[in-house]
Amino acid sequence: MKLGIIGAGQLGQMMALAARPLGIDTAFLDPSAQACGGRVGELYCADYADPTGLQQLAEFADVISFEFENVPPAIVAELARSRPVYPPAEALATARDRWAEKTLFLSLGIETAPVAEVNDQASLVEAVRQIGLPAVLKTRTLGYDGKGQKVLRDAQDAADTFAELGGVPLILEGFIDFEFELSCIGVRDQNGACVFYPLIRNEHRQGILHRSQPMQDPRLQALAEQAVESVMSALNYVGTLAFEFFVHKGQLMANEIAPRVHNSGHWTIEGSRCSQFENHVRAVMNLPLGSTESVGPVAMYNVIGKRPETQALLAVPGLHWHDYGKSERPGRKIAHITVTAANDAQLAERCASVEALLINDL
Amino acid sequence: MKLGIIGAGQLGQMMALAARPLGIDTAFLDPSAQACGGRVGELYCADYADPTGLQQLAEFADVISFEFENVPPAIVAELARSRPVYPPAEALATARDRWAEKTLFLSLGIETAPVAEVNDQASLVEAVRQIGLPAVLKTRTLGYDGKGQKVLRDAQDAADTFAELGGVPLILEGFIDFEFELSCIGVRDQNGACVFYPLIRNEHRQGILHRSQPMQDPRLQALAEQAVESVMSALNYVGTLAFEFFVHKGQLMANEIAPRVHNSGHWTIEGSRCSQFENHVRAVMNLPLGSTESVGPVAMYNVIGKRPETQALLAVPGLHWHDYGKSERPGRKIAHITVTAANDAQLAERCASVEALLINDL
Numbered sequence: 183m184k185l186g187i188i189g190a191g192q193l194g195q196m197m198a199l200a201a202r203p204l205g206i207d208t209a210f211l212d213p214s215a216q217a218c219g220g221r222v223g224e225l226y227c228a229d230y231a232d233p234t235g236l237q238q239l240a241e242f243a244d245v246i247s248f249e250f251e252n253v254p255p256a257i258v259a260e261l262a263r264s265r266p267v268y269p270p271a272e273a274l275a276t277a278r279d280r281w282a283e284k285t286l287f288l289s290l291g292i293e294t295a296p297v298a299e300v301n302d303q304a305s306l307v308e309a310v311r312q313i314g315l316p317a318v319l320k321t322r323t324l325g326y327d328g329k330g331q332k333v334l335r336d337a338q339d340a341a342d343t344f345a346e347l348g349g350v351p352l353i354l355e356g357f358i359d360f361e362f363e364l365s366c367i368g369v370r371d372q373n374g375a376c377v378f379y380p381l382i383r384n385e386h387r388q389g390i391l392h393r394s395q396p397m398q399d400p401r402l403q404a405l406a407e408q409a410v411e412s413v414m415s416a417l418n419y420v421g422t423l424a425f426e427f428f429v430h431k432g433q434l435m436a437n438e439i440a441p442r443v444h445n446s447g448h449w450t451i452e453g454s455r456c457s458q459f460e461n462h463v464r465a466v467m468n469l470p471l472g473s474t475e476s477v478g479p480v481a482m483y484n485v486i487g488k489r490p491e492t493q494a495l496l497a498v499p500g501l502h503w504h505d506y507g508k509s510e511r512p513g514r515k516i517a518h519i520t521v522t523a524a525n526d527a528q529l530a531e532r533c534a535s536v537e538a539l540l541i542n543d544l
Numbered sequence: 545m546k547l548g549i550i551g552a553g554q555l556g557q558m559m560a561l562a563a564r565p566l567g568i569d570t571a572f573l574d575p576s577a578q579a580c581g582g583r584v585g586e587l588y589c590a591d592y593a594d595p596t597g598l599q600q601l602a603e604f605a606d607v608i609s610f611e612f613e614n615v616p617p618a619i620v621a622e623l624a625r626s627r628p629v630y631p632p633a634e635a636l637a638t639a640r641d642r643w644a645e646k647t648l649f650l651s652l653g654i655e656t657a658p659v660a661e662v663n664d665q666a667s668l669v670e671a672v673r674q675i676g677l678p679a680v681l682k683t684r685t686l687g688y689d690g691k692g693q694k695v696l697r698d699a700q701d702a703a704d705t706f707a708e709l710g711g712v713p714l715i716l717e718g719f720i721d722f723e724f725e726l727s728c729i730g731v732r733d734q735n736g737a738c739v740f741y742p743l744i745r746n747e748h749r750q751g752i753l754h755r756s757q758p759m760q761d762p763r764l765q766a767l768a769e770q771a772v773e774s775v776m777s778a779l780n781y782v783g784t785l786a787f788e789f790f791v792h793k794g795q796l797m798a799n800e801i802a803p804r805v806h807n808s809g810h811w812t813i814e815g816s817r818c819s820q821f822e823n824h825v826r827a828v829m830n831l832p833l834g835s836t837e838s839v840g841p842v843a844m845y846n847v848i849g850k851r852p853e854t855q856a857l858l859a860v861p862g863l864h865w866h867d868y869g870k871s872e873r874p875g876r877k878i879a880h881i882t883v884t885a886a887n888d889a890q891l892a893e894r895c896a897s898v899e900a901l902l903i904n905d906l
Contacts, residue, residue, distance in 0.1 A: 199564060202557075202584060205867030205879075222564060222584055455862045455884060470859040475886070477839055497832040500817045505567030517567075522817060524837070 186243025190219030200459035360428035366406035453480030485517035487543030548605030552581030555611035562821035722790035728768035815842030847879035849905030
């Protein structure tokens with residue numbers, strides 16, 4: 183069986199590494215000849231909209247998937263005429279547009295921050311009047327890692343930020359003074375069966391994910407799974423999906439979905455019986471889903487911009503180093519570290535060693 | 545960093561899969577263009593003795609290793625003039641020759657079955673006189689999976705088998721009516737530090753490994769580690785080494801060593817913090833060794849000759865499928881299965897499901 187992946191970054195690479203033991207060959211379409219996925223599968227180097235590149239990928243693959251949500255939906259729809267494409271085009275179209283996303287959440291009864299569409303100065307004024315300040319102005323599409331969004335604290339902010347971000351469709355969201363952020367990762371197969379990983383508590387630094395760790399909270403777990411399942415079902419979803427929430431006064435407030443494997447689930451490679459990557463591959467290739475049962479205490483750190491000293495790092499017991507083979511550059515995710523241990527105290531100790539060694543360059 | 549591997553079968557492929565997250569690129573030398581390692585790294589397709597192929601590998605690699613012990617030692621010695629080669633040529637030379645191996649064991653005080661060199665009819669008669677019958681006549685080199693050896697029960701057997709195997713150097717070994725076989729896998733780094741995995745109990749079917757499972761026996765573990773460490777130290781070893789023993793009346797009797805990652809250690813991918821493959825790569829690339837701590841109950845089955853029905857197999861929870869991407873052929877190792885579970889009872893249940901699905905063709 184052969185899997186074609188649009189995008190050959192680290193997410194694509196980790197999908198291919200999970201596909202290999204299943205006996206599945208992988209090829210990628212990516213505009214960069216240096217894309218790291220090319221080290222573990224065939225790389226067709228072309229723009230995502232390039233007809234030749236798309237045709238090569240379609241000819242190679244039995245099934246096509248993608249590692250990021252900003253693939254133009256028209257391209258996905260075109261590919262889907264000749265090959266199964268999962269997740270489906272509709273999921274991509276929804277997830278890449280914050281307004282479509284929030285509208286879906288609200289239609290399914292999933293609570294979000296107050297939100298309004300902003301297309302011009304007049305609708306901004308109206309949105310601010312409705313929602314109040316502070317609030318967050320965000321581009322409807324192409325935002326990630328805190329990019330394409332800004333907190334508005336007063337009327338002057340609103341005017342300046344509109345001038346800065348304006349020209350593209352926006353939304354205004356009520357500012358939530360949340361206690362923390364978490365994500366819930368689910369996987370849906372082609373028969374509609376779903377599995378879920380434990381909730382993940384996420385810490386960000388300057389808008390970029392810094393640390394993720396699974397957590398136990400049966401009440402929130404049940405609420406989150408219900409939200410993920412209803413969204414996946416509404417989108418007729420197939421594959422792994424991540425849903426990010428704010429936790430505010432003990433309640434979940436939906437933030438956004440990512441229709442793909444997710445940075446906050448990288449610990450599942452070592453921490454779960456079957457990782458988010460393998461389960462994505464199983465789902466899109468129509469294989470039975472694997473167990474999301476936890477193996478033991480685990481935490482994940484992103485390595486941003488600069489590699490720590492490898493000799494010292496690899497000497498930390500229970501540490502798993504995942505180098506994406508990318509060059510160093512401030513703000514770039516170049517690797518991640520998974521820390522495993524026999525118990526929570528040992529995990530905390532090992533995490534302290536890792537934190538002392540990290541020299542992230544944001 | 546770049547690792548060159550002689551041989552691109554499943555062992556080489558699993559080394560490359562372990563090397564990738566460490567940021568290490570892999571290339572292989574293998575005479576077969578279909579060798580499965582070619583799916584996860586560059587494959588130089590040439591005979592192991594081909595000067596161009598060897599030069600390509602040496603030009604690619606910072607360090608060279610191998611996935612099997614039957615590489616002619618002269619080639620390893622030649623490669624070692626331009627690049628570090630681990631394990632060292634001496635370890636290969638010893639491990640590929642049963643007589644050199646037994647002589648080493650005995651010189652280190654490691655108990656073996658009674659053994660004698662057999663080079664002609666006269667020395668066979670003398671060996672039978674010394675050791676008695678039944679005994680096992682084995683070729684000194686190129687034996688594996690029960691090939692190149694035969695049990696002698698009487699004088700007629702001895703004459704017939706000598707005619708069959710003769711013409712190459714042989715050894716005669718006393719027949720041990722052992723209770724079971726086990727292996728101990730150790731890893732030695734470039735500073736001489738060693739780590740060991742738990743002892744592994746191995747079951748064979750028609751001479752081919754069928755099932756491996758780690759076991760706890762502190763007394764035998766200590767004896768085995770001592771033997772492995774003394775052999776690795778004597779050979780100035782770097783990398784992963786497997787030592788096979790017979791257990792006879794509660795004692796270890798040395799059988800043979802494999803100077804490489806070993807089939808009986810495949811479960812370490814999921815069952816140990818750091819697998820035999822990753823630790824081999826760490827050792828040869830001069831990185832700190834990883835923890836050999838166990839993660840939980842685990843067992844491994846070989847898939848021989850014929851694949852089981854994948855849909856049913858992947859539905860077994862906690863099951864890890866490792867397909868080598870090789871075509872089916874009787875007696876050929878084409879995949880392995882690792883079964884993981886939260887406790888021993890659950891493991892036994894899951895193993896029963898796997899055994900019911902296996903349709904091995906020996």
